[in-house]
Amino acid sequence: xxxxxxxxxxxxxxxxxxxxxxxxxxxxxxxxxxxxxxxxxxxxxxxxxxxxxxxxxxxxxxxxxxxxxxxxxxxxxxxxxxxxxxxxxxxxxxxxxxxxxxxxxxxxxxxxxxxxxxxxxxxxxxxxxxxxxxxxxxxxxxxxxxxxxxxxxxxxxxxxxxxxxxxxxxxxxxxxxxxxxxxxxxxxxxxxxxxxxxxxxxxxxxxxxxxxxxxxxxxxxxxxxxxxxxxxxxxxxxxxxxxxxxxxxxxxxxxxxxxxxxxxxxxxxxxxxxxxxxxxxxxxxxxxxxxxxxxxx
Amino acid sequence: xxxxxxxxxxxxxxxxxxxxxxxxxxxxxxxxxxxxxxxxxxxxxxxxxxxxxxxxxxxxxxxxxxxxxxxxxxxxxxxxxxxxxxxxxxxxxxxxxxxxxxxxxxxxxxxxxxxxxxxxxxxxxxxxxxxxxxxxxxxxxxxxxxxxxxxxxxxxxxxxxxxxxxxxxxxxxxxxxxxxxxxxxxxxxxxxxxxxxxxxxxxxxxxxxxxxxxxxxxxxxxxxxxxxxxxxxxxxxxxxxxxxxxxxxxxxxxxxxxxxxxxxxxxxxxxxxxxxxxxxxxxxxxxxxxxxxxxxxxxxxxxxxxxxxxxxxxxxxxxxxxxxxxxxxxxxxxxxxxxxxxxxxxxxxxxxxxxxxxxxxxxxxxxxxxxxxxxxxxxxxxxxxxxxxxxxxxxxxxxxxxxxxxxxxxxxxxxxxxxxxxxxxxxxxxxxxxx
Numbered sequence: 255x256x257x258x259x260x261x262x263x264x265x266x267x268x269x270x271x272x273x274x275x276x277x278x279x280x281x282x283x284x285x286x287x288x289x290x291x292x293x294x295x296x297x298x299x300x301x302x303x304x305x306x307x308x309x310x311x312x313x314x315x316x317x318x319x320x321x322x323x324x325x326x327x328x329x330x331x332x333x334x335x336x337x338x339x340x341x342x343x344x345x346x347x348x349x350x351x352x353x354x355x356x357x358x359x360x361x362x363x364x365x366x367x368x369x370x371x372x373x374x375x376x377x378x379x380x381x382x383x384x385x386x387x388x389x390x391x392x393x394x395x396x397x398x399x400x401x402x403x404x405x406x407x408x409x410x411x412x413x414x415x416x417x418x419x420x421x422x423x424x425x426x427x428x429x430x431x432x433x434x435x436x437x438x439x440x441x442x443x444x445x446x447x448x449x450x451x452x453x454x455x456x457x458x459x460x461x462x463x464x465x466x467x468x469x470x471x472x473x474x475x476x477x478x479x480x481x482x483x484x485x486x487x488x489x490x491x492x493x494x495x496x497x498x499x500x501x502x503x504x505x506x507x508x509x510x511x512x513x514x515x516x517x518x519x520x521x522x523x524x525x526x527x528x529x530x531x532x533x534x535x536x537x538x539x540x541x542x543x544x545x546x547x548x549x550x551x
Numbered sequence: 552x553x554x555x556x557x558x559x560x561x562x563x564x565x566x567x568x569x570x571x572x573x574x575x576x577x578x579x580x581x582x583x584x585x586x587x588x589x590x591x592x593x594x595x596x597x598x599x600x601x602x603x604x605x606x607x608x609x610x611x612x613x614x615x616x617x618x619x620x621x622x623x624x625x626x627x628x629x630x631x632x633x634x635x636x637x638x639x640x641x642x643x644x645x646x647x648x649x650x651x652x653x654x655x656x657x658x659x660x661x662x663x664x665x666x667x668x669x670x671x672x673x674x675x676x677x678x679x680x681x682x683x684x685x686x687x688x689x690x691x692x693x694x695x696x697x698x699x700x701x702x703x704x705x706x707x708x709x710x711x712x713x714x715x716x717x718x719x720x721x722x723x724x725x726x727x728x729x730x731x732x733x734x735x736x737x738x739x740x741x742x743x744x745x746x747x748x749x750x751x752x753x754x755x756x757x758x759x760x761x762x763x764x765x766x767x768x769x770x771x772x773x774x775x776x777x778x779x780x781x782x783x784x785x786x787x788x789x790x791x792x793x794x795x796x797x798x799x800x801x802x803x804x805x806x807x808x809x810x811x812x813x814x815x816x817x818x819x820x821x822x823x824x825x826x827x828x829x830x831x832x833x834x835x836x837x838x839x840x841x842x843x844x845x846x847x848x849x850x851x852x853x854x855x856x857x858x859x860x861x862x863x864x865x866x867x868x869x870x871x872x873x874x875x876x877x878x879x880x881x882x883x884x885x886x887x888x889x890x891x892x893x894x895x896x897x898x899x900x901x902x903x904x905x906x907x908x909x910x911x912x913x914x915x916x917x918x919x920x921x922x923x924x925x926x927x928x929x930x931x932x933x934x935x936x937x938x939x940x941x942x943x944x945x946x947x948x949x950x951x952x953x954x955x956x957x958x959x960x961x962x963x964x965x966x967x968x969x970x971x972x973x974x975x976x977x978x979x980x981x982x983x984x985x986x
Contacts, residue, residue, distance in 0.1 A: 300983065301640075302942040303983075315978070320971065320975075386810055387815075409805060498808055498962065499959075511946075511949050
C-alpha cells in the first residue's frame with residue numbers, strides 16, 4: 255500500500271492533530287464571542303423587551319451620546335500618555351539591566367514584581383496611597399507640613415487621570431522592560447565592539463545600533479501595550495470608578511455599565527467600536543514593523 | 552508493519568481514546584448546570600456577618616419544614632448582586648429559585664417577566680401599604696414582598712447641640728448649615744478633622760438617593776406627560792446647595808464626592824468627627840456599639856427640608872421574589888412565607904437591626920422596649936419616596952450620578968449638569984420607549 259492513495263498523509267494527520275485543539279479554542283473562545291457581540295450590536299437587546307433588529311441605530315446613538323464621546327476621548331488620551339511613558343521607562347530599565355551589574359538576576363526578578371500583581375490588587379494598593387482620609391500620600395504631606403490641608407488626589411479630572419497613568423505605568427513598565435531586555439540581549443556584542451573601534455560614542459551607538467535592531471521588538475511591545483491600554487477596565491473600576499463626574503470613564507467601563515444594567519445591544523456596540531479601533535491600530539503597527547524590517551540590510 | 556499500518560493503528564487507537572473520554576466530557580458539561588435539583592436555591596449577598604445570619608435562619612427553616620435550601624452566596628456590592636441575577640434570569644435558569652432584590656431593580660425584573668406573581672398566594676396586608684403599592688404591586692398583581700425597608704434619616708450629636716446651646720435637630724437645610732458652621736468652627740480648635748455634615752456624595756446609587764432628599768418634596772424626579780423631568784428649579788437649588796456645602800461653606804469634607812458611601816460616612820461620624828450625618832437606619836445600632844465613640848451621644852431625626860417643601864426620605868430596601876423559571880415554586884413560596892413571617896422578621900429586627908417590611912412589628916411592645924428608635928422610623932417609612940420604577944432605571948441613575956457628581960467635583964454648574972442629564976434621560980426614554 256502507498257501513503258499517496260490516501261487523502262491525508264501521515265504528516266497532515268499529525269499536523270491536524272496538533273492544530274485542531276488550538277483551532278477549536280480560537281473558534282469557541284474568540285470567534286464566537288466576537289461574532290456574537292457584533293450581532294448583538296445591531297439589536298435592541300434588553301431583557302424586558304423582545305429582541306428587535308435596529309440596523310445601525312445603536313451606532314448612530316453612540317455617535318450622538320456625549321458620554322460615549324467623553325469615554326472615547328479619555329481612552330485615547332490614556333493610551334497616548336501611558337503607552338509612550340511605559341515604553342520609554344521600560345527601555346531605560348532594560349538598558350540598565352542589560353549591563354553587567356552585581357546581583358543582576360535578583361534585580362531582574364525584582365523589577366518583574368509589579369507585573370505579577372493582578373491589576374485589581376495594584377489598584378487597591380494605589381487607592382491606599384491616594385485615599386483622602388487615610389492615604390499614604392496625604393499622611394506624608396500633613397505630617398511633614400508640606401500642605402495646610404490634605405489633597406484630594408482623585409477629586410479633580412487631571413488628578414484622577416495622572417493617578418491612573420501612574421498606577422498603570424507602575425504595573426506595566428516591567429512588562430515592556432522584560433520584552434525589550436530580551437530584544438537587547440539578542441543584539442550581537444560584535445557590533446558594539448566594532449562601533450567602539452570606529453570611535454562611536456554612547457549616543458551614536460544607541461541610535462545607530464541599538465534602536466534600529468530593537469525596532470521589531472519595540473513594535474511588539476507597543477502593539478501589546480496599545481491594545482491593553484485601549485481596553486483598560488480593572489484599574490479604573492477599582493481606583494476611580496470612572497469618576498469624578500464620569501471624567502475617567504473608559505470605553506470598556508462605558509460598555510460594562512450598559513451590560514450590567516441589561517442593555518446588551520448598546521454595550522455591544524461600544525465594544526465593537528473598541529474592537530475596530532484596536533484592530534486598526536494593530537494593523538497599522540504591524541505594517542510599520544514590516545516596513546522597518548524590510549528597510550533593514 | 553508498514554507506515555500506513557502504524558498510522559492507521561495510531562488513528563484508530565486515538566479514536567478509541569477520544570470516544571472513551573466522550574462520556575466524561577459530556578458529564579462534565581452537564582454537571583456545571585445542575586447544582587442540586589432537590590433543594591430550593593436562595594441567592595443572597597451582603598457582608599459576611601449578614602450572609603452568616605441568613606444561613607442560620609435558613610437552617611431553622613430546613614428543620615421546621617423539611618425543605619432543603621441551598622444558599623447562593625452573592626457579593627456585598629449591590630450592582631454585582633443585580634448582575635449575577637440578571638445573567639441567570641436572562642438565560643431562564645431554574646436557579647436561583649428565590650432571591651432578594653433592591654427596590655431599584657423591581658421595575659426591571661417585573662418588566663422582564665422574571666417574577667412569579669404572588670397575588671392570592673401571599674397576604675400583603677401586614678406590610679407597609681405605601682411600599683407595597685409603589686414597589687411591589689404591578690397592574691394589580693403582587694410580584695414581591697419587602698423583607699426590609701430603608702429610608703434616609705438624619706443622625707445628630709445630641710451632646711454637641713446641647714453644649715453649644717443649639718435648639719434641637721434642624722428642621723430646614725439652612726438651619727442645618729448654620730448649626731454646622733457654628734459647631735465646626737468651635738470644634739476645629741481641638742479636632743482639625745471635624746466637619747459639620749457628612750453624607751453620601753460618591754458616584755454611585757446612594758448619591759441619587761441623597762440628591763432626592765436635598766430636593767425635598769418639590770425636587771427629585773417628576774413624571775410628566777413627556778417623560779421624566781429632572782431639570783427643575785427645585786433640583787437646581789438643591790444641587791447648588793450640595794456643592795456649596797463642600798466648596799463654599801466647607802462643612803462637608805472634600806472627599807465627599809470621591810469616597811463617601813454609606814460605610815465611609817458612618818465611620819467618619821462614628822469616630823466623633825462630624826455633627827450631622829445622613830445615612831440609612833442600619834447605622835443606629837452600630838453607632839450605639841460599645842466600641843463606638845458616639846455611643847449614647849446621638850439622636851435620630853427626619854431629614855430637614857426647604858421652606859414650603861416637606862422633608863423627603865428616599866425609600867430603599869430589599870424585596871423578596873420567586874423566579875418564574877423555578878422548578879420548586881411551592882417550596883419557594885413556603886420559604887418566602889417563613890422569611891416574611893412575624894417571628895422571623897422580629898428576629899431580623901432584633902438581631903441585625905434591619906427594618907422589617909411588616910408594619911405591625913413597629914408596635915410590638917417587646918421590640919419597642921429594646922429598641923425605642925423604631926417608633927420614629929415607622930413614620931419615616933410611611934412617607935418615604937421611591938425612585939422611578941422603570942425597567943431602565945439603572946441607566947437613568949448612571950447618567951444622573953455622573954452629572955451630579957461632576958457638579959460636586961466643581962467641574963460644571965448645576966444648571967449645565969441638570970440640563971445635560973435631562974438630555975441624557977430624554978435620549979434614553981426615546982431609545983427604550985419610542986413614541
